[in-house]
Amino acid sequence: MLEALHHIGGDWRPASGWHERRDPATGALVGRFADGGVAELDAAVDAARVAFDTGAWAQSPRLRQTVLLAWADALERDADTLGTLLSQENGKVLGQARNEVVKTASVIRYYAGLARASTGGLVEMAPGEFASMLREPIGVVGIIVPWNAPVSLMARSLAPALAAGCSAVIKPAAQTSLISAAVLKRLTDIAALPAGIVNMIMESGHAAAQRMVAHPDVEMISFTGSTAIGKRIMAAASETLKRVSLELGGKSCCIVFEDADIADIAPKLVGAAIAISGQQCVAARRILVHGSRYDEMKAALTAAVGKIVVAGGMEKGAQMGPMIDLAARDTVHARIQEALASSAEVIVPGGVPDDARRDGAFLLPSLVAHNDTGAFFCQEEIFGPFIVLERFETEAEAVAMANHTSFGLSASVWTRDGARGFRVARALRDGVVWLNDHGKLNAEAEAGGYRQSGLGRLYGHEGLHDFQELKQVYQNVGVAGAG
Template sequence: MTKTARHFIGGHWRDDGVDPLGSVNPADGQVIGHYIPGNADLADEAAAVAKAAFEESEWAASPRLRAQALMEIADALDAAKDDIADLVVAENGKIRAEAMGETMAGVSESRYYAGLARDIRGTMQEVAPGKLSLFAREAAGVAGIIVPWNAPVTLLIRSLAPALAAGCTTVIKPAAQTPLVHARIMDCLTSCPSLPAGVVNSINEDGIAVGQAMVASRDIDVISFTGSSRTGKLIQEGASKTLKRVGLELGGKAPAIVFPDADLDRAVREITHGILPIAGQMCVAVARILVHESIAADFEARIKAAVAAIRVGPGDDPANQCGAIIDLDNRSRLLGLINRAEEDGRMILRGQALEQGAFLTPTLFQIDDVSSDLVQEELFGPIATFETFGDEAEAVMKANATVYGLAASVFTTDVSRALRVSRAVRAGTVWVNAHLRLFAEAETGGYGQSGLGRLHGPEGLADFLETKHVYFEPGEVGG
């Protein structure tokens, strides 16, 4: 874990003589490795290399080559899964089961899009006798992929795999908090013989200059970004100057709605699991628990006991169920929010910082003011609000009361109610009697300020494809 993460441009590793920066384990504050920070000039160079690879290589016109490369990527990630998962634990702070699950999700994603790469089809329409309109689906060009720190494997591959399947070439900016994980993935890609040089390029960063250069670049045709809604708005604004396409998966404030007829044991289990993935640092994590007033007291006691029993600690200890916050600054931010919640609401379970590392135990608090920014804003930590409702209409109103619409869950044994409420909730994903079920075949994305476009599934290709109309007048036989 002492390797230095470098840039990767045109099939070559680069450091350009720049002094490295340290990457820190949030569980103990120790420097576990180093990375070379990049700059706007390197981002521009990588974009030019990716454009040349798109225009001059056979990549965009060779679906079988792309499928083979994606299968090789999947095999390489699978072979390195233990190394990658260990790095995720060390650099991101999550527990190892989550780290391995994330890594294997990246393998699955690569294999899924390897299949789709060979099934990108156009259509034909005969608009009049002897006059044909042909509609081709073509790669959009160079895709810029900006990766967050909270799931550095999955959230890279879920953009990279469809981009490659579509025929795009790419420039990637990994998160400054997880450069070693990213470098290990890039190591895997360098071992794939079917992946031409220049198709995948990567520039590290410790600030915003690389990302800004990618958004502004005339050589980059698509930006795929996962992160906060605030940053997503800035990216969309910057991209407007070149009118490049932007795919954004942004913040969330996922409600879990519990009706009186729900299987309460299952609801408690699913919601507890849903609050705490990646220590709550996940855009689809349960952030709001909405419970019918007739069962509120009973459910509060159940969920408090279940969440309080969660063991928090270093991710390399298999007994621990929740890992670290990404860094001490974010833990301090969350502690400040908990202090505010204690003043503005009724504390059910107060989170505590552990003595060592960026650890924080879970927090639950009741709040009645839906307009409070503690309800409205994404907190991004192991914190959930507890709110009550009287009927379906109020449940839906409260679920839809924020600007976000990424995910939600509904707990009821009434199938008709499940369908009614799921249809009425404004969210890109609604789970019924479950929370946090994600897989390559099913699209994810948001309503409102949770983003634009979809990732995963067949629609995940859409951001990386253009439709071309070719008109042709072959005439008629004997005409």
């Protein structure tokens, strides 16, 4: 049985209590993790504070690059082992789980490059008067990791934090503490990493996370999760005026125009909707179709949903695994049932399987048709395999329907008309818009949300700058030969 411990100040600490993790598909015991709290969090922050304040990490870009590259190599080397553990603990389909590990290595390598490419500037205001602009690490960073993509989303914050020269305390989701600890071990096993620069504490509750957000020695919080929790973090962080980076909820619209190839894109849209069993902030949730192609799209989506193989992540041929646990399945299922009862048309009811899968956390995809954008299920992020089909007649109507939301994380536009695609993308109030694709995120390009989908940006240069402060150093050196 796997056991995951806290990592504090360079040591794996013994547990005072344990919490079990079970495979959401089968209920089989996968392992257990150390169940900590405020005491462990305080010790981790102290270790990170000392490591940052007394060591040379913040001034050693070449060392930071070396460590990050070694971490990426270790993840890539162990992708099969880590992918299997991720699938067992999270329920994700095995191929997708392994791919998450491999893509994470690529993200880490990108930030390893930026570790040695961070630039400042020099401004001359008057003869002999200069201001040097320096980018410096913000300090101790608290990283709160969700369970839906725990490998990539931990590295998405930790890699730029380390590249910038920060130290970090990581609080993984209880549901994926085993894989989080396994990924971290590939980093902490690197001899060149100074003790205390990276720490991890685990808990089954929320006391340690709440303490992290309020802790005066934590200068920044990087959080990925729901909008409701993000608001609470922002409020709590305001007491110490610490910086927050929040990647929150979404309600992605996919706008399909009359010139689109319906037969080709319908399976792609369904795939984007059921990725991670619909437990993804950028999942395709609302499909807006031009009226002239509406019936064709409805038939194509119905066929595509019907072909989805829902099975355990480790089973051959599985395309969608279980929800993260039974509690999540039941909560999402109840909300979907309310949506089915109030939608204009139930096309595919979905629901809990009535076969042997009912004992796992499985939930079949649901598809409804509706045309009131104010309906709760068009506004609320239902974190599961639930799709709403809607009709529009004009370009302006499509934009207005898509923008009628408090979210603004992502959207996609499907058309053969390049000018229209860019024009509509420009009008959408979303941080990421894909043209004739959906869900592609890469380390080189910034991503983040408008409105209640978050603050700050992840990936790209801005993803590094979020973990840095900009300092001005003024100096009057005079003018050579003057006086």
